[in-house]
Amino acid sequence: MSGPREIFVRISRCTGCKTCEIACAVEHSASKNLFAAVSERPTPKTRVYVEGVLPDKRVPVLCRHCDDAPCMHACISGAIRRTAEGVVLTDTDKCIGCWTCVMVCPYGVIGRHLETHRSYRCDRCPGREIPACVSSCPTDALIYKTVGSFSDDVRKHVAEEMIAAKEE
Amino acid sequence: MQMDSVKYLIIGGSAAGMAAAQTIRQQDAYGSIAVLSAEADMPYFRPMIPYVVTGKKSAKDIMLSGNGPYVATGIQILTSARADSVNADSKTVSINNTWRMSYDKVLFATGSSPYIPPEIQGTDTNGVFALRTLADARGMAARAEITDHAVMLGGGLLNLKAAFALLARGVKVTLVVYSPEVLSQLMEPEDAGLIRIALDRAGLKIKTGLAAEGILSDKKGVSGIALSDGSELPCKMVCIGKGVRPSTAFLSNSGIELDRGVVVDRHTACNIPDAFSAGDAAVTFDPVTGQRITTGLWTNAVEMGRCAGYNITGKRTAYAGTFGIMNATQVADEPFVSMGIVHTKGTDYEVHASASGATYRKMVFSPDGNRLVGMTLIGDIAGAGMYRYVIRENMPVKEIKSLIISKKLHYGHFM
Numbered sequence: 001m002s003g004p005r006e007i008f009v010r011i012s013r014c015t016g017c018k019t020c021e022i023a024c025a026v027e028h029s030a031s032k033n034l035f036a037a038v039s040e041r042p043t044p045k046t047r048v049y050v051e052g053v054l055p056d057k058r059v060p061v062l063c064r065h066c067d068d069a070p071c072m073h074a075c076i077s078g079a080i081r082r083t084a085e086g087v088v089l090t091d092t093d094k095c096i097g098c099w100t101c102v103m104v105c106p107y108g109v110i111g112r113h114l115e116t117h118r119s120y121r122c123d124r125c126p127g128r129e130i131p132a133c134v135s136s137c138p139t140d141a142l143i144y145k146t147v148g149s150f151s152d153d154v155r156k157h158v159a160e161e162m163i164a165a166k167e168e
Numbered sequence: 169m170q171m172d173s174v175k176y177l178i179i180g181g182s183a184a185g186m187a188a189a190q191t192i193r194q195q196d197a198y199g200s201i202a203v204l205s206a207e208a209d210m211p212y213f214r215p216m217i218p219y220v221v222t223g224k225k226s227a228k229d230i231m232l233s234g235n236g237p238y239v240a241t242g243i244q245i246l247t248s249a250r251a252d253s254v255n256a257d258s259k260t261v262s263i264n265n266t267w268r269m270s271y272d273k274v275l276f277a278t279g280s281s282p283y284i285p286p287e288i289q290g291t292d293t294n295g296v297f298a299l300r301t302l303a304d305a306r307g308m309a310a311r312a313e314i315t316d317h318a319v320m321l322g323g324g325l326l327n328l329k330a331a332f333a334l335l336a337r338g339v340k341v342t343l344v345v346y347s348p349e350v351l352s353q354l355m356e357p358e359d360a361g362l363i364r365i366a367l368d369r370a371g372l373k374i375k376t377g378l379a380a381e382g383i384l385s386d387k388k389g390v391s392g393i394a395l396s397d398g399s400e401l402p403c404k405m406v407c408i409g410k411g412v413r414p415s416t417a418f419l420s421n422s423g424i425e426l427d428r429g430v431v432v433d434r435h436t437a438c439n440i441p442d443a444f445s446a447g448d449a450a451v452t453f454d455p456v457t458g459q460r461i462t463t464g465l466w467t468n469a470v471e472m473g474r475c476a477g478y479n480i481t482g483k484r485t486a487y488a489g490t491f492g493i494m495n496a497t498q499v500a501d502e503p504f505v506s507m508g509i510v511h512t513k514g515t516d517y518e519v520h521a522s523a524s525g526a527t528y529r530k531m532v533f534s535p536d537g538n539r540l541v542g543m544t545l546i547g548d549i550a551g552a553g554m555y556r557y558v559i560r561e562n563m564p565v566k567e568i569k570s571l572i573i574s575k576k577l578h579y580g581h582f583m
Contacts, residue, residue, distance in 0.1 A: 011583065051580035059580030070553070073187065073474065074467040076215035078235030094235070096219070099549055100467055103496035103505050107579045108551035112503065 003146045004086040007124070007131060009060050013141035014050065016058035021046040023136035027125055042115040047122040048133045049109065060142060062133070063088065063109045063122035071101035071110060087124045095119055174199040176480065177261060177269060179251045180277035181205025182214055183466045184447025184473030186232055188275050191477025193240035199481075201243045204263065206250040206278075209302045211238075215466050220305040221312070221333035227302055251278070254422040256440045273442045273480050276419065276430050277473060280412035280448035280464050288321075289382030291408065294389030298408045299330045311389075311405050312337050318405035319343075319393050321380050323350035327409025328499050331372055334405075342373040342401060344393075349376060353411075354495055354506040355544045356513055359521075362528050362546045363502050370500035380406075412464045414449045427451055429462045434486045436476040446476035455489040455560055456508050456541050463490055488560065493542070496552065505552040508532065508542025508559045517541065520573045531555075531572055533565070540565050540572060554579060 022034065029037035029044035037044045048062040065088045072080040072088055079094035080101065090101070090110075097117040101110045110121045125131040134144040143150060176192055178185045181203045189201050205211060211232040219225035232238045246263075253262045254276075260268045282298030284291050295315075297308050308330070312318075318334050320327045323345035331341045343350065349357035350364065367374060375395075383406055384392040392402040414429035424438050425431040430445035432452070437444055447469035454461050463469075468490045478485040494507040509532050512519050518533040527547030534541050540558045554577060558565065571577040 049578070051578040053580045053583075057580070059578075059583055061579045072237050073470045075236055076213055076466050077230070078213050078232065078238065081236055081239075096216070097498055098215070099496045099498060099503055099505070099552075101553075102549055103494070103507070103552045103556060104467065105553035106557040108554040109579070110553075112549070117498075 003148060005144050005146050006065070006150070007062065007122075007134060008143040008145060008150050009062075010141050010143060011057065011059055013139045014058040014060055015139055015141075016050055016052060017138065018050045019136045019138060020048050020060055020133035020142060021050060023132040024048050024122075027128070027132035028120075028123075042113060045111055045113060045120055047109070047111065047120060060133070061107060061109055064107060065122075065124070070104040070106070074100045074104040076100055085124075087126075088121075089123055090119055090121060092116070092118045092120075174481075175270065175272045176201045176275070177271035177273070178203045178275045178277055179261065180275075180279055180447070180449065181207070181211045181245060181247070182277070182279050182447070183469035184279070184449070184476070185275065185277035186211050186238060187470040187473030188277060188446060188477035188480065189243045190238055190240045191474045192481055193242060195478065195481035195483060202269070203243060203245045204249040204251055204261075204269075205245060205247050207301055207303065208248045210245060210247060212302055213466075214301075217299060217302055217305040218329040218333040220302060221299070221308045221330065222336045223309060224336075227306075230302075251418050253418055254424070256423050256443065259442070271442075274444070275473075275476055275480060276416070276424075276438070276443070276445040276449055277447045277469075277476075278415040278418070278449045279469070280462070281415045282408060283410045283413050284408055285380075285410055288380050288408075290385060291383060293383050293385045293406075295385075295404055296383060296390060296406045296408065297330075299326060300412075308333075308405070308407070309337075312339055314388075315339050315404040317342070317401075317403045318407060319380075319401055319403045320407045320409060322409035322411075323347060323374070323376075324353060324409050324411065325351065325495055325497060325499075327407060328367070328372075329497075330407050330409065332370070332499065334407075335371060339405075340373075341371075342375060342403070343367075344378050344380060344395065345374065345376045346379050347376065350374065351506075354493060355504075355510055358513075359510070359528060359530055359544050359546075362526070363499060363504060366500035366502040372500070412448065414451075414462055416449055427460065435479045435484055436472065436487055437479060444476045444480050446472040452487065453489045454492045455562065456491060459492070461490075461492040463492065463494075465490075465494060468494070491542075491559070494556075496549065502546060503549050504544070504546040505549045506544045507552075507556060508540075510542045510544050529575065533569070537569070538564055538566065548575075551575075551577065 024046040025044040051059045069088045079091045095118045134142040212230045216230040260270045317340040320343045349360045379396040381394040429451040432445050475487040491507045496505040516535040518537045521530040530544040532542040
């Protein structure tokens with residue numbers, strides 16, 4: 001399938017183990033090693049947040065790299081841009097920590113790094129074939145595919161279920 | 169008509185104008201786009217000019233072109249080109265009183281200018297600033313070299329940023345505020361406590377309940393300021409931050425409807441054909457109160473400019489309006505966000521305020537308690553954008569109200 005790949009979340013498969021959070025923070029550390037990352041400064045931060053919804057739903061929330069990204073247009077220092085691959089990136093050197101992006105992100109997925117006074121969010125792991133959160137997820141709740149390929153899978157899955165139901 | 173390339177003229181080269189130019193280019197690859205800027209500098213990120221005062225950034229560092237979303241090509245920018253009048257019948261604009269430019273579609277995005285209270289004597293003295301342009305920032309940086317003490321008039325956000333820029337340069341700064349507390353437009357005095365503590369700690373001297381009477385000068389420019397309590401403060405610089413007013417004088421007698429700013433409909437169109445307006449220059453509306461407002465926020469101007477860019481190219485797009493009050497920033501290590509209805513004293517809005525040592529959180533609901541209408545967050549501003557969304561969409565909050573109050577709301581609750 002053509003088009004850039006996106007991170008999809010299959011909520012029904014998430015058990016809330018937070019392995020993705022750990023993998024994300026480690027990937028965004030200097031050492032890229034869990035044991036070393038724990039004591040690193042500035043503290044490596046996760047950019048995916050596994051949230052709980054009562055009674056028992058778990059929802060990994062992360063930057064959607066919106067087509068019409070409010071953060072990118074709101075940024076007062078020109079620190080947020082879109083790459084050719086469609087990833088919305090915050091340039092830490094240009095960020096001044098004014099938090100306008102935090103004020104406009106409807107998903108609440110832009111973090112404030114208090115040690116560096118810069119904002120941070122999912123960068124889709126440049127340099128990795130598959131983002132760390134996706135490859136770490138033990139239940140395949142996180143999927144890295146193109147929109148077309150993901151919706152094909154969903155259609156196929158539904159068709160299979162319908163056939164199975166008919167055969168019963 | 170559709171086969172010909174359209175001639176777009178944008179008057180104003182800042183947030184709204186450049187965001188519109190960017191959007192027009194996305195929508196129309198062939199039209200000619202000209203942007204007139206009265207300033208001598210190429211378009212830049214205006215909110216960044218305090219960093220030019222401190223010297224942390226150069227003018228080059230804050231240029232718009234090529235940064236963030238501003239990557240479109242084929243936009244002609246004319247600097248030092250001030251529009252002085254518009255003839256809507258002949259579709260031409262007079263520039264610098266010397267030449268005229270014609271257009272098929274025009275956007276008025278001239279922004280706003282600092283309000284200089286006429287009752288203050290001597291505001292034209294050398295060393296008096298109202299920090300608005302890159303040229304002002306350069307002037308302030310130069311004057312700061314010979315300034316040991318500066319007095320800031322006005323306790324708004326812009327003046328606080330200017331004050332911190334000067335503090336960073338080692339200048340002693342006194343902030344003179346007529347209101348009982350700083351940031352009175354953005355929050356109630358009782359809510360600004362944490363910010364006031366942070367400002368005091370940062371070394372900013374603040375005098376409240378005072379106005380300026382006149383600026384004193386000698387042959388080197390500003391030498392002091394006379395205040396309403398009869399006192400005089402010696403200083404070499406005065407910075408006026410008393411808000412902004414839409415820059416629309418060039419449109420008087422043009423037949424374009426004005427009411428403080430340029431009046432537009434929900435699709436950013438003026439009362440005459442093929443004319444649009446956006447940003448500080450335009451009158452917009454508050455989705456919470458429904459009132460006509462003008463704002464002076466970069467983020468709002470970009471949003472409305474983009475919307476105008478769609479409309480001007482024929483893609484009809486309604487502007488969702490903006491809160492009269494909305495801002496986020498960090499002053500003296502204290503982050504805050506304020507938006508919507510936050511002045512609640514003497515009203516029947518339902519207010520839920522909570523404070524810890526380092527944070528303050530005030531959530532304002534409609535009197536019937538069914539809608540979130542505003543908030544002030546200090547110290548911890550996580551998820552502010554989500555609340556903005558709840559306010560702006562006028563969302564019924566019954567199901568999520570306790571989560572909003574207890575700070576437990578996250579995007580998972582909307583899925």
